[in-house]
Amino acid sequence: MNIPVNIPMNLKDPSVLTGRAYYDGQWRDGDGGRNFEVTNPASGKVIAEVADCSAEQAAAAIDAAYAAQKSWAGLLASERCAMVAELGRLMVEHADDLGAILCAEMGKPFAEARGEIIYGASFLEWYAEEGKRIYGDTIPAAAKGKRIIVLKQPVGVVASITPWNFPNAMITRKIAPALAAGCTVVARPAKLTPLSATAIAVLAERAGFPAGVFNLITSSSASSIGKEFCSNPKVRKLTFTGSTEVGRVLMRQCSDDIKKLSLELGGNAPFIVFDDADLDAAVEGAMGSKFRNAGQTCVCANRIYVQKGVYEAFAEKMVMRMQSLHVGDGFQEGINIGPLVDMDAVEKVEEHVNDAVEKGAEVMFGGFRHTLGGSFYTPTLLTGVTQAMKVAKEETFGPVAPLFSFDTEEEAVQMANDTEFGLASYFYSRDIGRCLRVAEALEYGIVGVNDGLPSTAVAPFGGVKQSGLGREGSKYGIEDFLEVKYLSLGGI
Ligand SMILES: NC(=O)C1=CN([C@@H]2O[C@H](COP(=O)(O)OP(=O)(O)OC[C@H]3O[C@@H](n4cnc5c(N)ncnc54)[C@H](OP(=O)(O)O)[C@@H]3O)[C@@H](O)[C@H]2O)C=CC1
C-alpha cells in the first residue's frame, strides 16, 4: 500500500503518511512535487502529505481512462464484475485499516468508520452482480421486413467528485456501477479526505484493474480539477456528490458539451412524529438519523416535527437518550460523536443554534461548543422551534435536533414540503391509511416510514427538486452509466 496498511491508532505522534495520485496504472507525485497536508480533526495534527495534482495531470488521467475504456468495455461482463467483486472483498478484508484511515482523516468514530467501509463494499458486491444483468430489448417492428433491437452500452469516461463526509462509500457508490457497466473512471476526492480514496486505489490495483480503468486525482484545488472534468470532451459523464450550490456550478460547466450528469446534492430532511406513533421507536429513529456521523450526512433529520399531543413526552425521551452520546476522539472506546470536520462546520452549527434561541427557541440539551475545544460540539436539543428560524430553511450538518410542534397531518406535510430540497424524509405512525397518505404526499426521493436509517445499496438513493438528479444504488443506479441505442434492421 502506498499508505501504511495500519495507521497508528493513537495518532498522538503520527508518522506523517504519504499519499500519492494514481493514474494510467502508475503512482504519481503532484506536479513539481507539490503536496497538500491532511490533518486529523480531533487533534489538529498533520497526518499526511498528499500529491497536489494539477489540471494537466487530471487531463493526463482522462487520456488514460479514454485509452483504456474500449478494451475495458470489451471484456466479458463476468470478467469486469470479478474485479469489482474482488475490490469489495479486499475492502472488507482490510476494513480495520480502512476504518482507521477514515477515522484519522475525517474524525468519524472508528466503529462507525469501519461500518462505512462495509457499506461502501456493499455497492461493489451489489454491482458485481448487476453488471452481469444489463439487458436490452427486442421490439416488434412497425413495418414489414424490419426488426428492432435495443442495446445498452457504457457511457465512456466518467469523472467523479465526492465529499468529505463519507470518503469511502461516496466513491464506491459511483465507481461500482460505472466500472461494472464498462466505463472507466477518474475520481477526485475532497481535499480534507484523500487518504480513503488512495486506499481504494491501492486495493483496486491489487484487484487487478488494468491501467487506466480506475484513476485517482488528489488535489487541493477543487475548481481547477473540476473545470478540467467539466470541459474535457473525453469525459462523457460527471457524477457529483456534495452541496447544491456546487452542483449548480458543475451543471453549468457541463452544459457546453451536454455531458450526462448525476447529482447527489444537499438535503433538509423532515422527521415527523404523529401522535399514533410508537414513541420509543420514533426516538430511536430520530437518534439514528440525527446523530449518525455527528449529524454530517445529507439525509440526517434536519427538522423534527412532533404532533402536539406527544410533544412533551417525545422531548423528554430524547433528552434521556442523548445522555448516551459521548463526544471525543473517534479512536477512543465508547465515543459515538466525533469532532465536526472543521471549524467552519462548528461556526455554522453555532449560527443555527444562536439564531433559533434569539427567535425564541429553548435549549433542552447541549447548545454550546464541547469542553474538548477544537471542532467538538455538544449534541443539542432545541424546543419551540419555528419555520422562521434558519434551522428550518438550511441544512445544519451538525448534531442539533430542532423540535417543531404541529396540530394536523395536513399542517405537518405542508411544513415538511416547504423547502427547495427533496432528498430524504421520515415519519412515524401506526395508522396504515396515514402512512400511505403521508408517504405519497411527501416531495422527496426517499421516505423512511417508521425507519430512520433507510440507506442501502439495494435501493435507489437520490433526491428531487434541488437535491439532485439520478439515482445511486439498486438496479436503477447502473442505468445512469449506460446509453440506450436501438438497431433498426431492414431488408429481412
Ligand atoms: N446527496 C448526497 O448524497 C450528499 C450531499 N452532501 C452535501 O454536501 C454538503 C457537504 O459536503 P461538502 O463536501 O462540504 O460539499 P461541497 O459541495 O463543498 O464539496 C463537495 C465536493 O465538491 C468539491 N468542490 C467544491 N467546489 C468545487 C468546484 N467549484 N468545482 C469542482 N469541485 C468542487 C469539493 O472539493 P473540496 O472539498 O476539496 O473543496 C468536494 O470534493 C452538504 O450540503 C451535504 O448535504 C454531502 C454528502 C452526500
Ligand SMILES: O=C(O)[C@H](O)CS(=O)(=O)O
Ligand atoms: O453523504 C451522505 O450523506 C450519504 O449519502 C449518506 S448515506 O448514503 O450513508 O445515507
